[in-house]
Amino acid sequence: MALKGSNAGDQDLPLIDRAVEGDAQAFEELVKRHEARVYRTALGILHKPEDAEEALQDTFLNAYQHLREFRRDSRFTTWLTRIAINAALNKLRGQREAISLDATDGSNQEFMPQLCDPWQENPEHVYARKEIQQIVHEAIQELPPDYRVVLVLRDISELDTVQTAEALGLTIAAMKSRLLRARLMVREKLAARFGKKTGWKSRWIRAGWMIRGMVAGGSVPLPRRKAE
Amino acid sequence: MLECNQVLSELSNYLDDEVSLELSQAIAQHLVRCHRCWVIYNTTSRTLEIVSDALPPAPPVAVSERLHARLRKLYPAGS
Numbered sequence: 001m002a003l004k005g006s007n008a009g010d011q012d013l014p015l016i017d018r019a020v021e022g023d024a025q026a027f028e029e030l031v032k033r034h035e036a037r038v039y040r041t042a043l044g045i046l047h048k049p050e051d052a053e054e055a056l057q058d059t060f061l062n063a064y065q066h067l068r069e070f071r072r073d074s075r076f077t078t079w080l081t082r083i084a085i086n087a088a089l090n091k092l093r094g095q096r097e098a099i100s101l102d103a104t105d106g107s108n109q110e111f112m113p114q115l116c117d118p119w120q121e122n123p124e125h126v127y128a129r130k131e132i133q134q135i136v137h138e139a140i141q142e143l144p145p146d147y148r149v150v151l152v153l154r155d156i157s158e159l160d161t162v163q164t165a166e167a168l169g170l171t172i173a174a175m176k177s178r179l180l181r182a183r184l185m186v187r188e189k190l191a192a193r194f195g196k197k198t199g200w201k202s203r204w205i206r207a208g209w210m211i212r213g214m215v216a217g218g219s220v221p222l223p224r225r226k227a228e
Numbered sequence: 229m230l231e232c233n234q235v236l237s238e239l240s241n242y243l244d245d246e247v248s249l250e251l252s253q254a255i256a257q258h259l260v261r262c263h264r265c266w267v268i269y270n271t272t273s274r275t276l277e278i279v280s281d282a283l284p285p286a287p288p289v290a291v292s293e294r295l296h297a298r299l300r301k302l303y304p305a306g307s
Contacts, residue, residue, distance in 0.1 A: 024303035
């Protein structure tokens with residue numbers, strides 16, 4: 001069962017009311033609030049800036065023309081994100097990829113990480129920032145579209161768990177399962193570039209970890225806390 | 229005691245701080261003892277940071293201007 005969202009406290013509602021009444025300034029304000037997120041979503045899915053720009057325009061043109069159909073049983077962000085995903089996927093359809101957002105290759109199957117050496121302390125000392133961005137872009141683009149979209153919404157567009165599931169019409173459990181797999185797949189691709197080669201030094205470090213585990217006194221970094 | 233595959237299956241939730249306190253503590257204990265899981269945790273966390281920084285925070289100014297110019301053509305005259 002897909003989630004039933006809530007739009008309680010949606011800050012966009014007063015602007016939407018005015019825009020529906022024909023107030024262009026109000027719609028402009030909505031665009032300003034959301035264009036960065038929509039652009040990042042489109043660029044994450046499509047990779048090419050010119051395609052992302054077209055998807056950005058298609059999204060807001062479509063939103064403007066269908067604003068009266070916004071049912072207000074979900075947040076405006078979620079509704080707009082759905083339009084943006086469709087705009088981006090339409091572009092992909094025109095290209096090489098056959099698109100399905102249904103789990104295609106068994107998202108219930110576990111993805112087992114293969115490359116498990118630690119990474120270099122500072123990849124940015126080895127690669128230029130642009131190079132790192134290129135590596136990440138490629139890693140994301142190599143994901144099957146159904147995994148790519150989940151990762152983009154959650155980790156690039158920074159929607160929360162509920163919004164991401166709702167935008168994709170998935171249960172939270174199904175979305176999380178796909179997200180874990182997508183994150184691990186990207187990690188694997190980056191590990192191939194940023195991982196240290198295993199040598200005597202890392203074996204010593206590993207031995208140190210085993211001893212540390214035996215005395216079980218050390219501390220572990222806290223989980224990354226995501227701003228909601 | 230958690231097994232490695234249990235830690236792996238909760239990794240996303242742990243990184244997003246969406247696990248119970250009890251499970252969070254159990255995972256932290258496992259990560260202290262298991263080098264392989266710690267590396268996967270650490271590198272996945274770094275993956276998310278790198279992914280989040282990989283795209284520009286907003287469209288270039290020219291892209292935004294073209295968007296607004298195109299929308300203005302749709303608005304009713306006088307608005």
